[in-house]
Amino acid sequence: MENGGRVPGPLPSGDPPPLPGGAGPMPYEGVWRFTAPAVDASVPQARHAVRDLLARQGVPAPDDLVQGLLLIVSELVTNAVRHAALLSPMLAVEVAVGTEWVRVSVEDNHPYRPTALVADHGQTGGRGLLLVREITQEAGGACDVEHTASGGKVIWAALPLKPGGV
Numbered sequence: 001m002e003n004g005g006r007v008p009g010p011l012p013s014g015d016p017p018p019l020p021g022g023a024g025p026m027p028y029e030g031v032w033r034f035t036a037p038a039v040d041a042s043v044p045q046a047r048h049a050v051r052d053l054l055a056r057q058g059v060p061a062p063d064d065l066v067q068g069l070l071l072i073v074s075e076l077v078t079n080a081v082r083h084a085a086l087l088s089p090m091l092a093v094e095v096a097v098g099t100e101w102v103r104v105s106v107e108d109n110h111p112y113r114p115t116a117l118v119a120d121h122g123q124t125g126g127r128g129l130l131l132v133r134e135i136t137q138e139a140g141g142a143c144d145v146e147h148t149a150s151g152g153k154v155i156w157a158a159l160p161l162k163p164g165g166v
Helices: 042-057 063-084 128-139
Strands: 002-006 030-037 090-097 101-108 142-147 153-160
Touching: 030 042, 042 063, 042 090, 042 101, 063 090, 063 101, 063 128, 063 153, 128 142, 128 153
Parallel strands: none
Antiparallel strands: 002 030, 030 090, 090 101, 101 153, 142 153
16 A cells, blocks of 8 residues: 555545644544555455554544444445446545544546445445445435546545534
């Protein structure tokens, strides 16, 4: 995996106002982005990279939130590998952390915008986005799929660091 490191620029919308007294960002705040080939081996690599990043930055996230985020990353990268690799041989994973939330996203260059459909219970797959939506809602967060300027898509989920919502 290529690690592009910390990406400068604004955090996603909804960032809380600056702390009183002009205090700067918390040490764990920032945006990190890395790319990976759209292959099966990238799923565990992305999950481990996100886990290690959260730990290294000292993000104050409870273990259940981290486990939910890692499952979301696994599902989103798996979807990109399975459904977008033909038109998008590379994918990007981004982690953005604010004082009260953490957002993970996976971007690919495939134009198809998936929807979370109810899967046939006899099938062994097809429930990834439903799982992402359920984890996100239970945590009080938000998720969506958006088109990119290049014609691809980015699927993201933002979860609050503390119970009670983003």
